Amino acid sequence: MLSKDGMEKDNTKKFNELFSELEHYDEDKQRKKIGETNEIIDGMNEEEFRSIFKSELFDKIDKMIEEKKMSIENTILLLKHAGCCVKLKNVFIPSFGKSSLANRFEKMIIKEEKKKEEKNEKLFVDLCECYLLFHFDFSSELISICVPCLLKAASKKEESEENQKEVEMALLALSEMGYCEMKQEQFLKEITEIIKHQQKHRNLTHLAYQSAWLFFMYRFFKDRNLEDTIANELHFGREAARELEELARCIGWKKKGGEETNKEEAKEKLTLMRWLETCAMYFLDCRLWNEEFIGLFCRIVQIYRAAKDNCRGICILCTYPLRNAVENRVVRVEDLLKGGAVEAVLEEMQRPTLKKVMTNECLQFLTNVSERLNEKMDNKMEEAKRKATKRKVFEKLEEGGYEDTITTFHELFHLLKMIIFDSYELSEDVSDYLVNV
Structure with a gap:
């Protein structure tokens, strides 16, 4: 049986x-062989992608096109x-933009558009998709061409x-445009209609719908009016x-590392992870409170609990939107409490083993909860709400038997705050102490 390193080398060699x-x-046999190549690509990890998809490969492809090979x-x-x-595996490939193939695609896109x-x-459409999936630095001219083209395809x-796959690819490519500048008239009407049509008819794949939202979310960070x-x-x-609820049903949470996962389940798992990242982005900077946040926190907590034994990577992703939400003064601590977020973080702190990343995320969450519950309000009604929420939190702590952990946490509060926010490395001793108090 091949080791992990052996499998990586074997994939690279086969490709x-x-x-x-x-x-x-000839073209027909070449197409069949590309099908075999794509099967190898399915099994690649980040290191393999980086070792293969270099500017040399893209230049070689460009040369093969030029020589009609x-x-x-x-x-x-x-x-x-x-x-x-x-993109699904979140691998950054910077070399495409420097290649002759990127230049060829740019010229072909502009020529086709004219x-x-x-x-x-x-x-x-295909040219625009390939260009956006591998590029990361877009000129205003290419934006003005590719965005309308792909929004039309996605509509x-x-x-x-077959159409579902085409729409999915168009939206995935659009979602990778990041924070680049574009005017509302270039995207707002179309992307809004795509999302509304999905809400009514539910005809998009999970990945396509997540990609539509991710594209929109990047625009939000450039335009607060959205x-x-x-x-x-x-x-x-x-x-x-x-979406998180539906995706969670598609995943075999009890599978342990190394157990085989089919392609569809693997794709839905990656889509769920993308949703968690999108939620984290939103709570980082949202300014409008919405009661629907409570239901969203409930789903994130449910996923955390499902994943905590065998999918620790997803557990970490669950903490990001919760941490950002509690840091965001628009989101109410009471909403996080109702959604089960406070209890889930405390459960995590009680695990027999606790890694640095999770320790850091949990402590940041608890630090912000503690600070916010101790901030007195000038408005009498808001002050009464704060006290009521604080009382609920401490009742929850008593029910779960977390008093000792929190007492210890408050004793170390000043030190931990300096460690976290001054970006020092957390000591493993701190982690061990917190889980064994």
């Missing part, structure tokens, strides 16, 4: 061998699949499996909670 043979085949259609078949895997007649719409209403649309018109809290 390089198959790729080196491609230029010797690979068609643009077969190039797209390879790159779209690889780009999708790269055509008045005989425009190849499929090729146009198709047919419910066939928040009312996000929170109150499109109901982000409600929709994120629904």
Whole structure:
């Protein structure tokens, strides 16, 4: 049986061998071989992607196109699949933008967009998708071309499996545009309609819907005027909670590391992780309170509890939106309490083993809860609410038997605050002490 390192080397070797043979085949056989190559790509990890998808590979592909040893259609078949895997596995590939292939794609996109007649719409969409999936620095000209093109492709209403895949790819590519600047008229009407249509008909895949929201969320960070649309018109809290609930049902939480997971389950797991990251982004800077937050916190806590034994990576992701929410003064501590977030973090602090990352996240959460519960309000009604919430928190602590942990925590409060917020490394001794008090 191959070790992990052996499997990585084997994947890299197989890919390089198959790729080196491609230029010797005719177009049909080359397409079949690319199918085999894509199966290898499915099993790659971050290190393998980085070792293979370098500027040399992209330059080699460009040369093969120039010498007519690979068609643009077969190039797209390879790159779209690889780009999708790269983004789902959150791998950053900076080398594409420096390659001759990127220059070729840019010229082809601009040329295709300028055509008045005989425009190849499929090729146009494919080129835009490949370009956005691998690039990370977009000019205003490319933004003005690619965004309308892909939003149009993502707006198709047919419910066939083939159309679902096309829409999914278009939205995934759009979601990777990050924080780049664009005007509302370039995206708002279309992306809002896509999200509303999904809420009514539920015809998008989970990944496609998450990608639509992620694209919109990046725009929100550049334009605060979008928040009312996000929170109150499109109901982000409600929709994120629904998606997390549905995705959680698709995952075998009791599987231990090394147990086989089918492709569909692996994809849904990665989509769930993307949703958690999107929620963390939103709570980082939202300014409008919404009652739907409580349901969303409930779902995040449920996922944390399902994942805590065998999916520790997901557990860590669950702490990010909770930590950001408690740091955000718009989100009420009472909402986090009702959603079970306070209790879940305290449960985590009681685990027999506690890693540095989780210790840090939990302490930041508890630090902010403690500070907020001790902030007196000038408004009498708000002050009464604060006291009531504080009383509920301490009742919850007593029910769970967490008094000793919290007493210890408060004794170390000043030291821990300096450690966390001055970005010093947490000592393993602190972690051991907290879980054994």
